[in-house]
Amino acid sequence: MLQTSDLTKTFxxxxxLHFPDWTVTAGEQWxxxxxxxxGKTTLLHMLGGLLKPSEGKVMVNATNVYAxxxxxxxxxxxxxIGIVFQQPHxxxxxxxxxxxxxxxxxxxxxKDIFRIREVLNALEMDHKRHAYPQELSQGQxxxxxxxxxxxxxxxxxxxxEPTSSLDNRNADAVIRLLSDLATSERSTLIxxxxxxxxxxxxxxxxxxxxxxxxxxxxxxxx
Amino acid sequence: MNTFQISWKNLKANRLTLALNLLLIAFGTGMLAxxxxxxxxxxxxxxxxxxxxxxVVGAKGSPLQLILSSIYFIDFPTGNISGENAHSLxxxxxxxxxxxxxxxxxxxxFRIVGTDTGYVSLYGLELxxxxxxxxxxxxxxxxxxxxxQGLKAGDRIYGSHGLTSDEDLHDDHPYVVAGVLKQRGSVxxxxxxxxxxxxxxxxxxxxxxxxxxxxxxxxxRMAMAALPATINRSTAMQAASPAKESARLFALIxxxxxxxxWFAIALMLLAGVSVFVSxxxxxxxRVYDLAVMRVMGASSGTIFAMIVLExxxxxxxxxxxxxxxxxxxxxxxxxWQGSPQARMDGLVFLPxxxxxxxxxxxxxxxxxxxxxxxxxxxDISETMSKI
Numbered sequence: 001m002l003q004t005s006d007l008t009k010t011f012x013x014x015x016x017l018h019f020p021d022w023t024v025t026a027g028e029q030w031x032x033x034x035x036x037x038x039g040k041t042t043l044l045h046m047l048g049g050l051l052k053p054s055e056g057k058v059m060v061n062a063t064n065v066y067a068x069x070x071x072x073x074x075x076x077x078x079x080x081i082g083i084v085f086q087q088p089h090x091x092x093x094x095x096x097x098x099x100x101x102x103x104x105x106x107x108x109x110x111k112d113i114f115r116i117r118e119v120l121n122a123l124e125m126d127h128k129r130h131a132y133p134q135e136l137s138q139g140q141x142x143x144x145x146x147x148x149x150x151x152x153x154x155x156x157x158x159x160x161e162p163t164s165s166l167d168n169r170n171a172d173a174v175i176r177l178l179s180d181l182a183t184s185e186r187s188t189l190i191x192x193x194x195x196x197x198x199x200x201x202x203x204x205x206x207x208x209x210x211x212x213x214x215x216x217x218x219x220x221x222x
Numbered sequence: 223m224n225t226f227q228i229s230w231k232n233l234k235a236n237r238l239t240l241a242l243n244l245l246l247i248a249f250g251t252g253m254l255a256x257x258x259x260x261x262x263x264x265x266x267x268x269x270x271x272x273x274x275x276x277x278v279v280g281a282k283g284s285p286l287q288l289i290l291s292s293i294y295f296i297d298f299p300t301g302n303i304s305g306e307n308a309h310s311l312x313x314x315x316x317x318x319x320x321x322x323x324x325x326x327x328x329x330x331x332f333r334i335v336g337t338d339t340g341y342v343s344l345y346g347l348e349l350x351x352x353x354x355x356x357x358x359x360x361x362x363x364x365x366x367x368x369x370x371q372g373l374k375a376g377d378r379i380y381g382s383h384g385l386t387s388d389e390d391l392h393d394d395h396p397y398v399v400a401g402v403l404k405q406r407g408s409v410x411x412x413x414x415x416x417x418x419x420x421x422x423x424x425x426x427x428x429x430x431x432x433x434x435x436x437x438x439x440x441x442x443r444m445a446m447a448a449l450p451a452t453i454n455r456s457t458a459m460q461a462a463s464p465a466k467e468s469a470r471l472f473a474l475i476x477x478x479x480x481x482x483x484w485f486a487i488a489l490m491l492l493a494g495v496s497v498f499v500s501x502x503x504x505x506x507x508r509v510y511d512l513a514v515m516r517v518m519g520a521s522s523g524t525i526f527a528m529i530v531l532e533x534x535x536x537x538x539x540x541x542x543x544x545x546x547x548x549x550x551x552x553x554x555x556x557x558w559q560g561s562p563q564a565r566m567d568g569l570v571f572l573p574x575x576x577x578x579x580x581x582x583x584x585x586x587x588x589x590x591x592x593x594x595x596x597x598x599x600x601d602i603s604e605t606m607s608k609i
Contacts, residue, residue: 041607050517051603071521078519085606089510093235098223105223106519148518160606 001026001155001188002047006056009042016054019043022208024188026155029179031199032192034210040192041160043210047190048158049077061155078107082154082187084178086161088145090133096120096144097129100151107152119147122181139170146177150185157187163195171197225524229531232508239500243493244540247585250490251544251578256552257483258574263566265472268294271409272464274344276446279303279311279453280435285462286471292323292435293464295333295409298385299325303459305431311453312436316445319344321437324421327381327392332367334381334397334414336421336433344437347410351375352401358423361397361416365405375399381414381424395424490585493540497533498589505529505593512597513605526598533590534583541582545575 002024010016017039024030034040045051046058049065058065061080068076090099100116120126123143133141142162149157159178163171175191175198182189191198233240272293280288281301290297305322312320321344324336335341342354342362352375354362363373373379377399383390397416405411422431438461440446453461505512512525553568 042603045603045606048517050606071523074516074519074521077517083517085514087510089514091511091514093231098231101223102228102515103518106515106524108519111223 001061002190003059004047004056007043007046007053007058008055009039009046009051010054017042019046019056019210024190024206026188027183027186028206029182029189030191030206030208032190032208032210033199034194036194038210040194040210044083044158044160044190044192047156048081048083049073050083075108078103079109079152080155082149082152082157084142084146084149084157084159084162086164088133088141088148090136090141090144090148092133095130095132096125096136096147099133099144100148103148103151109152116147116151119151120144122184123147123177139166139173142166142170142174143177146174146181150181150187153185154187157182157185157189159189159191159193161193161195162191163193163198168197171195225528225531226535229528229535232504232528233532233536236500236504239504240536243497243500243536244543246493246496247490247537247540247582248544248547250486250488250493251541251582252547252551253482253486253489253544254578255545255548255575257479257486258572258578259548259552259568259570260555260566261479262572263570264475267408268468268471270407272468274439275437275464276440277438277450277461277463278435279308279438279459279461282458282460285460286467288435288460288462289464289467290471291325292437293409295325295335295413299434300460302432302434303436305433307457307459308433308436311438311457311459314449316441316449317438318441319439322418322433323435323437324418324432325385325434326421327383327424328385329367329379329381329397329414330371331386332364332370332412332414333385334361334416334421336416336418338418341415341437344439345406345408345410347406348404349401350404352399355400355415355417355420358417358419359395359397360400361414361420362401362403363399363415364403364411364413366411367414368402373399373402375401392424490581493537494585494589497536497586498592501529501533501590501593502596505597509600509605512600513602516600516602517606522598522600525600526594529594529597530587530590533593534586537582537586537589538579541579544582545578 002022004019004022006021007019008016019039032040032044042051046053052066057067063076065073065076091102094102097116100119101111104111117126117129120129123146125140125143125147128136128140136144157178162178163174166174178189178191275293278288278292280292280299281303283300287297288300291299308322311317319340321337321340325333327334339354349362350365367373378396379399380396381392383392397420403410418433440449450461450463453459515525516522549568551568552566556566556568559566
């Protein structure tokens with residue numbers, strides 16, 4: 001359900017990153033590894049429809065993502081791709097429930113309170129649905145961030161360093177949750193991390209590692 | 223959740239900033255609304271009271287003072303003129319109608335005006351109760367006089383010498399209320415009308431029958447040029463035109479009004495700058511909010527609209543509050559106003575106030591434009607890589 005081919009990104013400072021082709025089948029759970037600077041986040045943003053590659057293409061659910069017009073790409077991202085960031089970045093002026101409502105309305109999906117409560121229940125955050133983000137703990141906020149990424153039943157769930165700001169216990173719980181929820185929601189999951197705790201706990205099957213030769217390749221060119 | 227709701231929630235999240243900006247805009251708009259209404263109504267009242275009077279003739283002195291005392295009953299009269307002079311002027315072929323006025327006494331601060339039935343027909347006054355005076359010492363009172371003093375036909379009152387104080391009471395001659403006038407919304411509501419003979423007898427002026435001034439109506443437009451010049455040159459009296467003098471009065475007030483108006487405009491511009499700074503600063507705090515909204519599927523156009531809506535919502539709301547504030551303030555001024563001659567009414571709305579709302583909207587639009595463009599250009603990937 002996810003295919004990349006000849007992905008290249010050239011930054012304004014002249015640095016060029018080449019990414020190996022990658023094919024992911026629906027329902028798989030992958031770990032995207034690599035040292036900092038290897039282009040993990042760049043790749044993840046390109047997969048998520050946030051960053052247009054300089055060359056190559058990204059196919060998600062048989063859609064050539066960057067061939068879509070800008071407005072359609074925004075819609076597509078909202079409906080088919082869920083992204084969990086290192087920091088949840090919840091909208092501070094809105095309650096937990098309103099944050100999820102916002103995700104539904106921006107994606108152009110009708111208001112569905114039942115679905116919101118379902119997702120919040122799965123993350124054991126339903127009791128906080130009228131709370132504002134500043135009333136939540138770090139771990140709780142991260143869970144709401146996951147709920148927001150999942151509320152529109154995305155085909156592809158991306159997580160960018162979801163555990164780096166959490167302690168061991170919470171990190172473990174978040175990874176377990178992501179994995180379990182991706183399974184139950186039938187989403188394809190890609191977790192991007194350099195966190196060893198994540199490597200140890202899950203994802204024995206699929207790992208996509210951005211290795212040094214790519215970096216050296218990039219260094220040579222720049 | 224639509225863009226409007228999102229913008230409103232964002233505004234509400236910063237209550238202090240919201241309150242400050244609303245206050246700034248509301249005060250600017252409020253002052254402008256008050257000026258607009260106040261000047262409009264003052265002008266209307268002045269014109270209304272001078273309707274039908276082409277020329278006022280009185281003792282020499284300040285023409286403005288003559289107009290103020292004889293038409294609006296505000297200032298002191300310039301002095302007296304002899305009844306004979308007035309009489310001969312009234313018979314002048316260019317004069318269609320002449321109404322004599324004799325001032326000098328008051329009742330509880332309401333001026334007692336000695337005149338003839340010409341005054342009644344000139345202003346089209348009608349009775350609410352009773353009848354017009356027929357004998358000396360019978361009076362007809364304005365609606366406000368009757369209400370303020372609780373008077374009705376048949377009551378007796380005593381006038382006092384002078385135009386304002388009630389110290390020097392004429393307690394030898396009581397006046398009898400013969401009738402009460404209908405409410406007119408003009409100076410007549412605050413007058414006590416009686417015959418010239420009452421005033422003369424009250425002051426024991428049997429020999430020299432003097433009057434204070436005379437209101438004239440021209441027979442033709444030709445008189446407009448000739449008559450005032452003739453009076454001013456060849457008699458001991460002066461002639462003043464109400465239209466000219468009220469225009470002069472307005473020009474005098476106008477300087478102050480202009481100063482206040484510019485101050486209010488400056489206040490509104492300042493409010494615009496404040497809205498701009500608030501939005502611009504909030505953008506720095508909200509850069510992740512905006513990027514996350516984009517991740518969730520919001521288009522850059524939606525983000526642009528959201529910021530513009532925030533600015534215009536703020537200023538339009540502020541202007542609306544300001545207009546209400548202006549009306550409220552004017553009504554309060556009217557309520558406690560000392561001079562009932564031009565009482566202000568805050569419940570009248572003018573079409574020009576729509577322009578104030580439009581100006582508020584425009585200021586919000588301009589103030590929000592730059593922040594909105596910046597929000598529009600926010601790069602999602604770059605923002606989200608910064609953690």
